[in-house]
Amino acid sequence: MRPGAAPPPVSRTRRLPELTLPMPQRDPSLAVPLPLPPPSATSTPTPPSSGGQTLLTPSISDLERVRRIGSGSGGAVYMVRHRPTGRIFALKVIYGNHEDAIRRQIRREIEILRTADNPFVVRCHGMYDHAGEIQILLEYMDGGSLEGHQISSERLLADVARQVLSGLAYLHRQRIVHRDIKPSNLLVNSARQVKIADFGVSRILAQTMDPCNSSVGTIAYMSPERINTDLNQGIYDGQAGDIWSFGISILEFYLGRFPFGENLGRLGDWASLMCAICYSNPPEAPPAASREFRNFIACCLQKDPARRLTAVQLLQHPFITQLQPPSSSSPSHP
Template identity: 30%
Template structure:
């Protein structure tokens, strides 16, 4: 029951979305499996109403397919251990299906929310470090993700998290994106997105807020703000202080980190460099480097990655600063 698409054999369905499906794909050339996202262009246009009517001339309406092609353009630029890798795009103008081959993440999303089995603080710290590295890389390359949440964080074979789904992401120029549109998942949206119409807000701060909600989910198994009514949810996000359950117990340092990420004021909300300092302090100066990455690959990545990974080696070959980055402790899941 396989469908042949160039060198790929499309097998069973492993996921589903609004405009298409994700299929297991076998590449006969490389003899490896991939996740093939298949987007129906007709269904995408129809669900957005574009087959029935065209937008008025001069409007700022973005065609649905343009959003998909924008996502592809962003993904093609990215190469980082904590960001999902787009391998290939197959798009025949005469065919309905737009095919995107991604590295296969067999272990799926890092966590389903809500859950009665949240992570230990050690597990949460390990996965959160991956998110920090991934977001730092995206912001350095002038990309705001806009939809960070556990279901968009996939586990690789090495046990590390990779950021996925760039469907609502934004590129920017300068030091930060100034946004005014609403996008993302309601329970992970920052309070400034719910302010008066037309107000512009920092893109980087939106990602930080969503990271804070995600970290809260990691240790408590649920979102800090939740309501079945969207208006009540918005009200809680804007006005209610974050509360911490009595159990499980978490450290004061982790509480402080979550509080600073969930600061209602984007102007005073903690930023990525400050998060790294706080977490490094929590970990007694343990590194943010990837423990599964060889030294050569790390040195190569240091030329294109931000923050602590932007390390120059002196002519004398001094590696004092690099050695500090390489110190690490990797989290090993217990086998039951």
């Protein structure tokens, strides 16, 4: 038990073996509520960029949809062009009629996300509440996601890991927890940069839906203590949870398959998937991998969240420091 943690209760009612996912309550200390942005779709100022220049959220009427670049049951993503400047963005459209309270919460989160200014985090430029749809304007990543990629070169994988860890370290310093790190949320562009995407809003929406309606793939990357809140005395550390999800994703890139079994959890076998995550030994890198990589994965996939290294600590791991590419600013495409 962690120092200072409350002792577990003498008795605890066992949960029924239903295929539902108990979600921990959101820790309000992880995001500071900010004033709501204007509800209209007109241009509003965003925080200064790293170059000190104040940017404006374009009016939605100035955005031209070029083509759809992604879709799912919850929404779609479009490549859009800002007519006055020709600049390309990504516009994420979230389907559904959400209650006013959810919309207000999303606006607050968007204000927080708009302050994120880091080269390893996809930039959020604003939100439109337009025609009953929630639309979010994002930095466009022309290489798409890393989902389905196999990265067998440890040197390339170390650089991908370095970039993702740099983004996570930044978010965690800002007291922002991603909670949905997985390959489909790691995007790459033609400049060979890897950036973290899709945090904040997806977490809010997930809390308003039946967990069985959410993506099985998302469940697959959750840490044991998040799935089963009886573990770790009911304490959930969101930053440690991000590290578990990161470790599973990096190991998946190396193996070219999901670490708990290629089909486990992908065919709707929720019970087997959650039992494997919570009660099986953590996945390991294969013996053919380097000693540094095997240890790196082990440092991420500790069942006890207190034993997982932080993003800052992992950036100092020999797997990262000994396998830096010749120019870390221009890594090879994974």
